Amino acid sequence: MTRAHDPHGDLVSGGSGVGVLAPTRPPETPLARLRWAVVDGWTVTRRDLTHWIRSPEEVLGGLTFPVVSVLLFGYVLGSAMVVPGGGDYREFLMPGLFGMTMVFGMVITASAVVTDTSRGVTDRFRSMPMAPSAVVAGRSVADMIRAALDLTALLGCGLLVGWRAHGGVAAFLAAVGLLLLLRFALIWVGIYVGLLLRTPESATTLMTLVLPFAMIANTFVAPELMPSWLGVVAEVNPMSATVAATRELFGNPGLGGGSWLARNALLMAVVWPVALVAVFFPLSVRRFRDMSR
Amino acid sequence: MRTAAATLTGEIAAGERECAVLARGLRKRYGETTALDGFDLAVPYGTVCGLLGPNGAGKSTAVRVLSTLLRPDGGRAEVGGFDVVTQARQVRYRIGLTGQNPAVDDVLTGRGNLEMFGRLYHLGPRAARRRAQELLEQFNLTDVADTPPRRYSGGMRRRLDLAVSFIMAPPVLFLDEPTTGLDPRHRLEVWNGVRDLVAQGTTVLLTTHYLDEVDQLADDISVIDRGRVIARGTPDELKSTLGGDQLDVVLDDPAELGRAAEALAVLAGAPPRVRPEASRLTVPVRERVTALTEALRVLEAAGIAVRDIGIRRPTLDEVFVRLTGHHPESGETDTPADTAVDPAAGAGDEDEREGGR
Ligand SMILES: Nc1ncnc2c1ncn2[C@@H]1O[C@H](COP(=O)(O)OP(=O)(O)OP(=O)(O)O)[C@@H](O)[C@H]1O
Ligand SMILES: [Mg+2]
Numbered sequence: 001m002t003r004a005h006d007p008h009g010d011l012v013s014g015g016s017g018v019g020v021l022a023p024t025r026p027p028e029t030p031l032a033r034l035r036w037a038v039v040d041g042w043t044v045t046r047r048d049l050t051h052w053i054r055s056p057e058e059v060l061g062g063l064t065f066p067v068v069s070v071l072l073f074g075y076v077l078g079s080a081m082v083v084p085g086g087g088d089y090r091e092f093l094m095p096g097l098f099g100m101t102m103v104f105g106m107v108i109t110a111s112a113v114v115t116d117t118s119r120g121v122t123d124r125f126r127s128m129p130m131a132p133s134a135v136v137a138g139r140s141v142a143d144m145i146r147a148a149l150d151l152t153a154l155l156g157c158g159l160l161v162g163w164r165a166h167g168g169v170a171a172f173l174a175a176v177g178l179l180l181l182l183r184f185a186l187i188w189v190g191i192y193v194g195l196l197l198r199t200p201e202s203a204t205t206l207m208t209l210v211l212p213f214a215m216i217a218n219t220f221v222a223p224e225l226m227p228s229w230l231g232v233v234a235e236v237n238p239m240s241a242t243v244a245a246t247r248e249l250f251g252n253p254g255l256g257g258g259s260w261l262a263r264n265a266l267l268m269a270v271v272w273p274v275a276l277v278a279v280f281f282p283l284s285v286r287r288f289r290d291m292s293r
Numbered sequence: 294m295r296t297a298a299a300t301l302t303g304e305i306a307a308g309e310r311e312c313a314v315l316a317r318g319l320r321k322r323y324g325e326t327t328a329l330d331g332f333d334l335a336v337p338y339g340t341v342c343g344l345l346g347p348n349g350a351g352k353s354t355a356v357r358v359l360s361t362l363l364r365p366d367g368g369r370a371e372v373g374g375f376d377v378v379t380q381a382r383q384v385r386y387r388i389g390l391t392g393q394n395p396a397v398d399d400v401l402t403g404r405g406n407l408e409m410f411g412r413l414y415h416l417g418p419r420a421a422r423r424r425a426q427e428l429l430e431q432f433n434l435t436d437v438a439d440t441p442p443r444r445y446s447g448g449m450r451r452r453l454d455l456a457v458s459f460i461m462a463p464p465v466l467f468l469d470e471p472t473t474g475l476d477p478r479h480r481l482e483v484w485n486g487v488r489d490l491v492a493q494g495t496t497v498l499l500t501t502h503y504l505d506e507v508d509q510l511a512d513d514i515s516v517i518d519r520g521r522v523i524a525r526g527t528p529d530e531l532k533s534t535l536g537g538d539q540l541d542v543v544l545d546d547p548a549e550l551g552r553a554a555e556a557l558a559v560l561a562g563a564p565p566r567v568r569p570e571a572s573r574l575t576v577p578v579r580e581r582v583t584a585l586t587e588a589l590r591v592l593e594a595a596g597i598a599v600r601d602i603g604i605r606r607p608t609l610d611e612v613f614v615r616l617t618g619h620h621p622e623s624g625e626t627d628t629p630a631d632t633a634v635d636p637a638a639g640a641g642d643e644d645e646r647e648g649g650r
Contacts, residue, residue: 023461024388024415036415042637043412051400054441121350124457129386130413292364 019216023129031085037131044125044138045145047110051091052146059146062108066097066154073220074161084222087253094158095175096219101150102179103214104207106193109143111135111203113194126291136284140187141259147183166251175249178269182242185273188280197289222254223262235261238276241268279281313338313465313496314359318368321354323522329365330520336496336513341487343507344500346517347617351395352500355517356469359498360390389463391472395454399412399443403434403453403479406442410457428456431486433479447474455483462490468499474508477595484509504609514609519615532610539574540584542592543601547572554597560587562608580602 027033052059073081074090080088115124116135125135165172197203216233217223218240223231234240244265247254261268303443314336315536321329329350336342344352354603357363359370361381378456396404396459405427411421429438432452442450451474468487474479480503487497487510501507507514508528516524517532524531545555554565557576560583567575578584592599 023463026383038417040413043409047398047401047405047409050405054400119399120392120394121398123362123392124396124410125391125413126362127385128389129382129412132382134413183510196522261487274337292362 002051017262026129033131037133037137040130040136041141043130043145044134048138049145051112062104062126063101063150063153065104065246066101067157069097069100069220070094070157070161077230081221082225083228083254084224084256085253090161091163091252092152092222092247092254093220094161095246095250096161096217097158097242097245098151098154098179099182099217099239100214100219101154102147102242103186103210103239104181105143105183105191107203107206107210108146109139109187109190110194110197110206111190111200112143114197114203115200117195126251128187136191136288139191140184143187143190144180144184147180151179164250167249171249171251175246178242178245181270181273182239185238185280186260187278188284192280192284192287195284195291213237214239218254223272235259238268238272240264241272245269266267299468311338312336312371313340314342314370314372314498316355316359316370319355319358319365320367321351321358321363321365321368329358330369332338332368332520333522334498334515334516336498337536338496339491339494340512341497341499341510342490343511343514344499344517345496345502345504345507345514345613350617351520352517353469354520356390356392356467356498356500358386360467361385362390367645374489381526389458389461389466391455391458391466391468391471393473395442395450396455396469397442397457400441402439402441403428403445406453407456407460411460414461416460424460428459431459431482432456433482448476448479451475452479452483455486459486462493462495464494465496465498466490468497470502472499472501472503480506504613508609516613516616524612524616528609532607532609538578538581538604539607540578541601541603541605542571542574542576542588542599544574545598545600549597550574552595553592553597553616556591556597557588559591560584572600610618 001009006262017168020103027036070090070093074093078089081092081286083089083092113122116125126132131137167175193206194203197206217237218234223240224229226234241261244255244262245268247251250267255262255265296649312335314334314335316332316452317330319339320327320521332355334342334344334355337455341646342398344355346352354363358365359372359377361377364378364605369379372384373387375387375635377384407425407428408421411424412418416424429435432516434449434452434456437445442453445453451471455468455471458468466487471487475483476633478627484506487499491497497510498509499507511528513527514525515522515532520539540557544550550567550569550572553574554567559573560576563577565574567574576584576588585602585604588602591601
């Protein structure tokens with residue numbers, strides 16, 4: 001190893017003169033701890049974002065399904081689709097696709113988590129003096145940034161096919177907020193599932209499990225048009241609450257029937273994500289701790 | 294040689310607090326498998342401890358427990374005076390780790406990896422960038438600095454992984470099979486890098502299957518088998534457990550081996566070992582020079598033609614085989630082309646290692 005020059009230069013800490021790049025000390029005040037948690041979390045976020053910048057095909061691939069769905073359902077099958085209470089099917093469809101994209105995000109989170117654990121990167125993080133929360137915090141922020149970008153792309157796509165938000169700015173922002181809230185809740189489901197999986201390959205099969213979840217909902221067809229038992233399942237689906245609520249806020253057609261869940265979609269669009277976080281956040285934390293078992 | 298006293302209580306005596314790494318009675322089970330079964334270790338500050346043992350002996354498990362990744366089922370361990378379970382956070386500020394499998398980000402570039410991990414070691418952006426450049430040079434990775442590791446060769450990944458654990462000069466460095474898969478030149482450079490860190494005060498715990506590696510680097514060796522330390526000592530101490538020097542005789546005619554063994558029995562401390570396939574005979578002896586002259590005299594008197602004769606110290610490989618009943622380089626690990634353990638041992642020791650297990 002060539003060490004022609006003083007390898008550490010002015011990096012020498014404490015002026016010990018030994019040329020050691022000494023490790024930093026643990027933060028002592030809560031404020032310093034918080035600062036490192038933020039700095040470390042942001043470092044991890046930047047890394048996660050870099051992954052997507054390096055493989056844009058993966059990001060575009062993730063958007064393919066919703067965009068193809070716009071064309072397939074909006075145009076090919078659209079004429080055969082009925083919106084209860086009348087209205088344009090494509091206006092009905094778009095909020096469903098927004099919600100579906102948020103749900104698919106769960107797979108993105110899970111596969112990123114299992115890739116890191118199976119490659120040993122998570123262990124490397126765990127052996128380092130970084131803030132322990134940074135791994136998941138960084139992951140969440142990156143996933144939320146991506147969700148916002150995905151959603152922006154789909155909103156643009158919707159505008160192209162004639163979808164409009166009729167409810168004003170506040171209602172629009174509230175709808176976007178509810179969609180992102182669902183995505184946020186699903187980060188914790190994704191982290192938990194990712195920690196359960198063993199190989200990155202198994203994450204791709206997750207998609208086949210998530211797909212029916214996104215279908216047996218009010219995404220493409222109103223639940224009241226389904227066989228009654230399936231309609232009930234579709235209405236209980238947390239994703240349906242978010243989609244119904246965003247339809248309401250965007251002023252899009254196809255507001256659900258008379259069931260309590262349908263009438264309280266706005267409430268349920270908050271209750272469901274909060275419940276998911278309440279269950280899966282502690283589960284994920286415990287699972288993360290159990291890595292040392 | 295000191296044999297590890299099996300302290301099962303997990304108590305840490307006051308005098309042992311001077312140690313950078315200390316383990317007492319560590320236990321770890323995976324279902325039916327007992328990976329650690331009363332593992333004891335004490336590594337004084339500023340020294341290099343080599344951990345040897347056959348595949349599945351529990352070396353990696355021990356490293357994972359000591360580097361806070363794994364919680365032991367029983368026993369206690371301290372690193373830098375901090376408990377690895379209850380003070381894991383403090384421990385993490387004082388250790389560097391290279392695990393058995395390279396753990397680098399496959400998508401970031403080599404440089405990107407070093408900069409990211411540098412930032413997570415709380416270097417500033419400029420310092421992280423400079424340190425990355427230094428390490429890329431140190432580990433000969435400048436050519437592939439801007440390529441993601443998934444396009445690296447195995448040895449390059451390993452080097453990048455090592456570079457990451459060298460970002461800081463940690464007080465305690467854990468290296469789990471650091472040079473597995475490296476070519477001889479890069480092994481030498483990793484050894485130099487370890488020596489540099491030790492010169493700066495770092496304590497190193499190193500596991501390896503290459504006995505020349507511990508011979509080169511380690512001040513102290515612990516041999517581990519089935520989750521516990523079965524022998525401990527300096528390389529020299531361990532070698533002398535095999536009864537000191539050995540006389541090697543190679544004959545022109547293998548048919549004469551029996552007669553030669555009889556003739557040499559008088560000066561042997563123990564019965565000679567005969568290897569007909571190599572036409573070779575090994576005799577443990579007490580006095581180096583007398584034994585050599587005596588042997589030559591006896592053999593000449595018996596009229597046995599000698600092709601080669603020499604005195605050598607036992608190799609660590611032999612110590613290892615004797616202690617564990619395993620061949621040191623069995624299993625998944627690569628065998629380097631030349632495994633002559635003791636540079637002073639003389640050439641042609643290939644057939645000296647017992648194939649038994
Ligand atoms: N995650 C795990 N789950 C179940 N068993 C495990 C696990 N990790 C290790 N083991 C078992 O624990 C024992 C010790 O394994 P360990 O990896 O510590 O051995 P080692 O000495 O590092 O071996 P090697 O030289 O092959 O690296 C082995 O029997 C192994 O099968
Ligand atoms: Mg191992």
